[in-house]
Amino acid sequence: MGEKPKKASRYIPEWLEIKLLCDSMHLCNVCRETGVIIHHIVPVEDGGPSDEGNLIVLCLNHHNAAHSKSILSKSPVKRLLNVYNDLSS
DSSP states (O other), rough: OOOOOOOOOOOOOHHHHHHHHTTTTTTTTTOOOSSSSEEESGGGTTTSSSSGGGGEEEEHHHHHHHHHHOOSOOOOHHHHHHHHHHHHO
């Protein structure tokens, strides 16, 4: 019998959190505001990994917008561009 596929982990290694926060200067990657959270671009439940290519530093407003049904789309890149365009205008 085959093994169950491993679920992706929400856990982000401390070294990666530090790197992402330092690279972004603890500012939102969209609007440069403070008070940030590290967001999975492709959700963990959809198989998104906790690696640098799937993580982005967002303020609470942009994090909430990234999860908003009005902004979500099938494409994570398109979703982030929509967040940026909608909230930057």
